[in-house]
Amino acid sequence: xxxxxxxxxxxxxxxxxxxxxxxxxxxxxxxxxxxxxxxxxxxxxxxxxxxxxxxxxxxxxxxxxxxxxxxxxxxxxxxxxxxxxxxxxxxxxxxxxxxxxxxxxxxxxxxxxxxxxxxxxxxxxxxxxxxxxxxxxxxxxxxxxxxxxxxxxxxxxxxxxxxxxxxxxxxxxxxxxxxxxxxxxxxxxxxxxxxxxxxxxxxxxxxxxxxxxxxxxxxxxxxxxxxxxxxxxxxxxxxxxxxxxxxxxxxxxxxxxxxxxxxxxxxxxxxxxxxxxxxxxxxxxxxxxxxxxxxxxxxxxxxxxxxxxxxxxxxxxxxxxxxxxxxxxxxxxxxxxxxxxxxxxxxxxxxxxxxxxxxxxxxxxxxxxxxxxxxxxxxxxxxxxxxxxxxxxxxxxxxxxxxxxxxxxxxxxxxxxxxxxxxxxxxxxxxxxx
Amino acid sequence: xxxxxxxxxxxxxxxxxxxxxxxxxxxxxxxxxxxxxxxxxxxxxxxxxxxxxxxxxxxxxxxxxxxxxxxxxxxxxxxxxxxxxxxxxxxxxxxxxxxxxxxxxxxxxxxxxxxxxxxxxxxxxxxxxxxxxxxxxxxxxxxxxxxxxxxxxxxxxxxxxxxxxxxxxx
Amino acid sequence: xxxxxxxxxxxxxxxxxxxxxxxxxxxxxxxxxxxxxxxxxxxxxxxxxxxxxxxxxxxxxxxxxxxxxxxxxxxxxxxxxxxxxxxxxxxxxxxxxxxxxxxxxxxxxxxxxxxxxxxxxxxxxxxxxxxxxxxxxxxxxxxxxxxxxxxxxxxxxxxxxxxxxxxxxxxxxxxxxxxxxxxxxxxxxxxxxxxxxxxxxxxxxxxxxxxxxxxxxxxxxxxxxxxxxxxxxxxxxxxxxxxxxxxxxxxxxxxxxxxxxxxxxxxxxxxxxxxxxxxxxxxxxxxxxxxxxxxxxxxxxxxxxxxxxxxxxxxxxxxxxxxxxxxxxxxxxxxxxxxxxxxxxxxxxxxxxxxxxxxxxxxxxxxx
Numbered sequence: 001x002x003x004x005x006x007x008x009x010x011x012x013x014x015x016x017x018x019x020x021x022x023x024x025x026x027x028x029x030x031x032x033x034x035x036x037x038x039x040x041x042x043x044x045x046x047x048x049x050x051x052x053x054x055x056x057x058x059x060x061x062x063x064x065x066x067x068x069x070x071x072x073x074x075x076x077x078x079x080x081x082x083x084x085x086x087x088x089x090x091x092x093x094x095x096x097x098x099x100x101x102x103x104x105x106x107x108x109x110x111x112x113x114x115x116x117x118x119x120x121x122x123x124x125x126x127x128x129x130x131x132x133x134x135x136x137x138x139x140x141x142x143x144x145x146x147x148x149x150x151x152x153x154x155x156x157x158x159x160x161x162x163x164x165x166x167x168x169x170x171x172x173x174x175x176x177x178x179x180x181x182x183x184x185x186x187x188x189x190x191x192x193x194x195x196x197x198x199x200x201x202x203x204x205x206x207x208x209x210x211x212x213x214x215x216x217x218x219x220x221x222x223x224x225x226x227x228x229x230x231x232x233x234x235x236x237x238x239x240x241x242x243x244x245x246x247x248x249x250x251x252x253x254x255x256x257x258x259x260x261x262x263x264x265x266x267x268x269x270x271x272x273x274x275x276x277x278x279x280x281x282x283x284x285x286x287x288x289x290x291x292x293x294x295x296x297x298x299x300x301x302x303x304x305x306x307x308x309x310x311x312x313x314x315x316x317x318x319x320x321x322x323x324x325x326x327x328x329x330x331x332x333x334x335x336x337x338x339x340x341x342x343x344x345x346x347x348x349x350x351x352x353x354x355x356x357x358x359x360x361x362x363x364x365x366x367x368x369x370x371x372x373x374x375x376x377x378x379x380x381x382x383x384x385x386x387x388x389x390x391x392x393x394x395x396x397x398x399x400x401x402x403x404x405x406x407x408x409x410x411x412x413x414x415x416x417x418x419x420x421x422x423x424x425x426x427x428x429x430x431x432x433x434x
Numbered sequence: 435x436x437x438x439x440x441x442x443x444x445x446x447x448x449x450x451x452x453x454x455x456x457x458x459x460x461x462x463x464x465x466x467x468x469x470x471x472x473x474x475x476x477x478x479x480x481x482x483x484x485x486x487x488x489x490x491x492x493x494x495x496x497x498x499x500x501x502x503x504x505x506x507x508x509x510x511x512x513x514x515x516x517x518x519x520x521x522x523x524x525x526x527x528x529x530x531x532x533x534x535x536x537x538x539x540x541x542x543x544x545x546x547x548x549x550x551x552x553x554x555x556x557x558x559x560x561x562x563x564x565x566x567x568x569x570x571x572x573x574x575x576x577x578x579x580x581x582x583x584x585x586x587x588x589x590x591x592x593x594x595x596x597x598x599x600x601x602x603x604x
Numbered sequence: 605x606x607x608x609x610x611x612x613x614x615x616x617x618x619x620x621x622x623x624x625x626x627x628x629x630x631x632x633x634x635x636x637x638x639x640x641x642x643x644x645x646x647x648x649x650x651x652x653x654x655x656x657x658x659x660x661x662x663x664x665x666x667x668x669x670x671x672x673x674x675x676x677x678x679x680x681x682x683x684x685x686x687x688x689x690x691x692x693x694x695x696x697x698x699x700x701x702x703x704x705x706x707x708x709x710x711x712x713x714x715x716x717x718x719x720x721x722x723x724x725x726x727x728x729x730x731x732x733x734x735x736x737x738x739x740x741x742x743x744x745x746x747x748x749x750x751x752x753x754x755x756x757x758x759x760x761x762x763x764x765x766x767x768x769x770x771x772x773x774x775x776x777x778x779x780x781x782x783x784x785x786x787x788x789x790x791x792x793x794x795x796x797x798x799x800x801x802x803x804x805x806x807x808x809x810x811x812x813x814x815x816x817x818x819x820x821x822x823x824x825x826x827x828x829x830x831x832x833x834x835x836x837x838x839x840x841x842x843x844x845x846x847x848x849x850x851x852x853x854x855x856x857x858x859x860x861x862x863x864x865x866x867x868x869x870x871x872x873x874x875x876x877x878x879x880x881x882x883x884x885x886x887x888x889x890x891x892x893x894x895x896x897x898x899x900x901x902x903x904x905x906x907x908x909x910x911x912x913x914x915x916x917x918x919x920x921x922x923x924x925x926x927x928x929x930x931x932x933x934x935x936x937x938x939x940x941x942x943x944x945x946x947x948x949x950x951x952x953x954x955x956x957x958x959x960x961x962x963x964x965x966x967x968x969x970x971x972x
Contacts, residue, residue: 070730074730142493151496157505158473162470171614251724325728325801326732326801403865409833410833
């Protein structure tokens with residue numbers, strides 16, 4: 001048995017870590033005295049192939065997951081006809097979209113209109129490149145990884161704007177402007193939320209953040225719950241998912257930026273939205289949940305499997321909120337970011353900075369300090385949220401909100417001859433004429 | 435000199451894209467197109483930073499210029515009336531061309547005239563930590579001055595755009 | 605430096621996901637704020653009132669199904685009451701009770717639809733509408749059990765109802781009314797009434813003042829949300845509604861949220877009425893025989909009922925012939941819709957959609 005185990009480990013086909021394969025190829029090139037850049041090109045192509053194949057499958061599977069899960073939440077079955085459990089439904093949908101005619105409005109801005117779906121797809125895929133999929137499985141181990149993903153997630157909104165503007169449609173333009181406004185607003189709390197984590201773990205490298213969590217056996221979610229909430233909300237705003245799907249807002253602006261898109265161009269927007277959802281879930285899984293690490297499990301199970309499991313756990317949260325909550329109004333959503341999340345993120349940052357300073361200065365053991373910080377931060381987050389709701393919560397004019405109940409009502413007796421309007425009928429003094 | 439073929443090829447591809455899109459910014463008529471080309475040239479500049487092994491600066495370039503500045507430009511363009519949203523003909527065309535030519539000439543002259551210290555191809559290492567240390571140790575005063583200046587500018591902008599008699603509750 | 609944007613005219617409808625049919629609303633907007641609204645109705649006009657002058661009184665009942673197709677039985681009832689008043693037809697006791705049961709069931713179905721669609725307009729991703737549809741389905745199952753149709757029932761006839769209830773109806777009704785729906789309505793209470801986002805979206809949105817409500821002749825939940833206690837089941841009782849014990853929920857603020865809560869409360873009150881009505885079911889005929897080509901004496905009659913949307917009135921004039929000389933409908937959807945401009949100007953587009961959803965129009969009834 002151990003012999004069998006060594007057969008599948010420490011070889012290029014060891015599925016637990018794809019870096020074995022690329023390392024082997026690198027070794028081969030070095031041995032053959034190949035040019036130095038070839039190593040980079042080959043390993044980049046290998047990683048890209050892996051990521052793109054994952055994304056391709058994920059985009060298809062996610063449609064199915066989303067529709068099935070939401071179907072269950074809505075007390076219906078969801079797609080269950082095409083293939084086993086309806087698994088082929090997304091394939092059928094994709095086939096349909098490919099066959100549909102791609103319409104382009106006559107007044108549309110041709111190039112912008114056509115390039116926008118492509119530009120929208122790119123950032124979501126690029127994010128995958130810097131995420132650590134296993135202990136040695138980051139395609140690009142960028143040192144400023146956190147800033148990199150923040151930069152990329154902000155680029156997608158620009159593509160959406162280009163699509164909405166290029167359609168030359170009023171609804172699409174509304175969607176486009178809403179996206180831009182939301183980007184400006186939600187960029188700040190999401191940056192601040194991740195900054196707290198960077199401060200705590202002392203590195204901007206995503207692999208470093210995972211290693212930090214693996215070293216102390218603590219997912220950062222436990223230590224920093226408030227940034228998780230803030231980042232989750234602001235990323236769902238950036239993803240255009242339902243509590244904040246103002247850019248498409250089916251019921252208001254009839255689909256928003258993609259109202260004029262049809263066929264595979266629409267399909268690309270649709271797929272890119274799912275890909276972006278996976279990327280953001282992956283970011284959350286990396287930064288807050290420890291990525292490929294899960295206590296002792298990552299020694300047995302390939303890290304990327306754990307990682308994908310975590311991605312889908314977070315993705316389920318997104319589907320859940322989407323299936324549950326109605327939409328905000330645009331001004332409410334923006335006010336929420338400026339008045340609630342940005343100040344909270346700042347306060348959290350100050351607290352985290354103080355905690356890191358204390359930890360570094362005193363040098364108390366992590367086993368003591370991390371549970372303490374977890375308790376403090378959770379209490380802080382709870383208190384802050386409650387206080388903010390009390391102080392700045394929505395106030396509605398003219399309460400009470402309870403209804404009155406009448407079991408008998410007064411029926412006014414009508415006069416025998418109705419008074420003429422110019423004689424001033426009672427109760428008709430104002431209103432309609434305005 | 436840099437001899438790595440990959441780097442050289444990457445530099446020329448990115449450089450040509452950047453310069454071409456920068457030219458298009460000035461050439462296209464539609465202002466939104468100009469903004470989109472500007473974004474492309476920002477991304478190109480970020481690519482050049484990557485070639486120069488300055489990963490943090492590259493990423494910051496994308497985050498700030500391609501992400502934020504371009505959004506502000508989009509806002510500015512969308513707030514102008516549709517009729518003025520053209521890169522229209524102007525009487526300043528000839529003087530502007532002369533000025534631009536002069537700037538180009540000076541730049542090219544400086545590039546050729548300066549005795550550049552040519553570093554060997556740097557390590558693709560961690561630049562964020564050293565940047566941070568530089569900001570907070572030797573260059574703390576300029577850094578703080580710049581921060582204060584930006585805050586002052588922000589407050590000033592808010593004060594200027596605040597309408598008379600508006601209590602700010604929106 | 606004031607930042608002003610250009611006013612833009614946006615066509616909301618006739619093909620828009622949230623106009624509840626083919627209703628068109630031309631909104632002039634400044635940024636996201638609406639400065640003017642022009643309503644265009646008539647895309648679903650089928651000239652029923654004119655067509656009815658060519659058909660016998662009985663043949664006209666299916667037209668009423670197709671007016672407010674979400675509460676067809678109520679429309680049937682209003683028309684039949686008018687004709688009965690005109691011709692002086694007595695309705696058997698059992699038929700009256702059945703009419704009460706079915707019109708209250710239909711009210712539940714209609715309010716389910718209205719509530720679900722309203723939350724959908726607030727931007728929920730189909731979940732509440734699926735919940736309310738689930739409950740509406742159960743009600744429609746009962747209606748189908750009795751008369752074979754779910755939407756366009758054609759159930760209430762001049763002089764009674766078309767069919768007596770089958771044997772399995774009463775046990776099913778008992779299960780639905782005493783077991784199933786009360787739980788569901790409590791679920792709505794938990795899910796919708798206290799929902800923070802719905803409060804933010806619907807409170808103080810689409811406000812109708814009491815003066816406006818009276819002057820514009822609004823009725824139904826629109827009027828009651830403005831704080832005016834008025835329900836034709838109490839104010840001008842028909843079908844012995846005055847002998848049933850039930851309450852009329854009345855709001856304070858006249859906003860969209862009040863209208864939603866009032867609808868949920870009215871569904872609970874409808875359950876109360878049905879429970880009482882079941883005990884009154886006696887034997888006897890379910891229909892008075894009336895001649896197929898009914899010729900009412902020369903004259904006119906107006907009958908009004910409290911349909912889920914409001915006061916539904918039918919004005920029928922007879923010249924002694926087999927077809928009505930004139931047939932006019934006072935459609936609550938149309939009249940409630942007439943204040944849309946007053947309700948929406950000054951709000952954002954999103955609010956206007958919420959407001960329109962809270963009026964609960966049915967374009968089939970608006971245009972007829």
